[in-house]
Amino acid sequence: MSDTKTSVQVDGVRLTLSNLDKVMYPRHGFTKGEVIDYYARIAPVLLPHLKDRPATRLRYPDGVEGQTFFEKNAPSHTPDWVRTVCLPTPGGSRDAVNFVVVDDLPALVWCANLAALELHVPQWRVGPRGGAREPDLLVFDLDPGPPAMVEEAREVACLLRDLLETDGLRSFPKTSGKKGLHLYVPIKETSDQRTSAYAKEAARRLEKEHPRLVVSRMEKKLRSGKVFVDWSQNNRHKTTVAPYSLRAAEEPSVSTPVTWDEVNSGAELWFGPDEVRERVERHGDLLEPLLTLRQKLP
Known part of the structure; x- marks a missing residue:
């Protein structure tokens, strides 16, 4: 399959989407384009449950039957318009991690384009200056x-x-x-x-x-x-796993x-x-x- 790219405007932000026809759920034929479309359409009810919560993304670059990995740290190519917050991770491989905070539609579409099928969040939020608050x-x-x-x-x-x-x-x-x-x-x-x-x-x-x-x-x-x-x-x-998040399963x-x-x-x-x-x-x-x-x- 060719590495096709599509440029789109999302709430005033220009994003480049790739491989929209790549199948993420082989037994169902559900493509990455459909993953992105689902997240864009469900965003009005999903985003309030993600707001101010550092997101761990479960990524499936080759679909649900391929290899997967949990991603906590923001990748090096994270756009500067995606909100990140540095938080300590005691007991982890790093002392601190730059978490992505999915506060808006462009950030959500960006995550979906990286094949982040699942979005997981903690029971607490971060404050305006980035510190972790108590669970709510x-x-x-x-x-x-x-x-x-x-x-x-x-x-x-x-x-x-x-x-x-x-x-x-x-x-x-x-x-x-x-x-x-x-x-x-x-x-x-x-x-x-x-x-x-x-x-x-x-x-x-x-x-x-x-x-x-x-x-x-x-x-x-x-x-x-x-x-x-x-x-x-x-x-x-x-x-x-956040409300309204997709899950990686056969369907x-x-x-x-x-x-x-x-x-x-x-x-x-x-x-x-x-x-x-x-x-x-x-x-x-x-x-x-x-x-x-x-x-x-x-």
């Missing part, structure tokens, strides 16, 4: 261990929702885009030590109440037939906000890019409360 989100990753499947994840999601409600906390679900579910709890800015401790304790309470269905401990040997309530996503150095799937009625009813919880755009047209952003609601941890 709490997240639980509900991961069913075979032979458990999404049906068990639904049940655990509802149990966890009820447990959080007893502590006065509203939670909001989305699909992981693969086999699990994510539950978000918007909070007032709170230290990551406290958010992690609360999330761990909530997961342990749920495991104690439902030991045949729930596991809160990390050991993989304990997860068979149960749903692992992963509370560790609240560690300051962990990230979670192009999306980490999609859903309603509690959908979780409860047994409705289909797998969505492709076209379905997600249609859902947004009908419902708007189901995770909009994450941007405005600030709850106090008990």
Whole structure:
């Protein structure tokens, strides 16, 4: 395939897009041009969830069946109009990393053109001067261990929702885009030590109440037939796939906000890019409360 390039104007910024016909999802025929088109169209609801959050990009230069790599550091060819922020990375191969912050449509299209199929962000934002703030989100990753499947994840999601409600906390679900579910709890800015401790304790309470269905401990040997309530996503150095991000799977799937009625009813919880755009047209952003609601941890 020839290295074809196309020059486009995005919100006043000139970008050069390459290889738009390159297939990213071979079993589905979904091309890089379609990846960029999806991200450009979903940007109005995606960008608010990326704003001020340093992004880790999961790149697939040769599509989902090729090699991949997580990219934290901004590449040397990053345009000067892409916002970057230097943050310490304790325990990493570098003392600090220049993270990309995807605050606007040109930066989002630029990332998509680099085959950054997945966008992952932490539960905290950076301030105006670049320093890391305290977390404003709490997240639980509900991961069913075979032979458990999404049906068990639904049940655990509802149990966890009820447990959080007893502590006065509203939670909001989305699909992981693969086999699990994510539950978000918007909070007032709170230290990551406290958010992690609360999330761990909530997961342990749920495991104690439902030991045949729930596991809160990390050991993989304990997860068979149960749903692992992963509370560790609240560690300051962990990230979670962003709402509306594509996922690298056989078919192009999306980490999609859903309603509690959908979780409860047994409705289909797998969505492709076209379905997600249609859902947004009908419902708007189901995770909009994450941007405005600030709850106090008990």
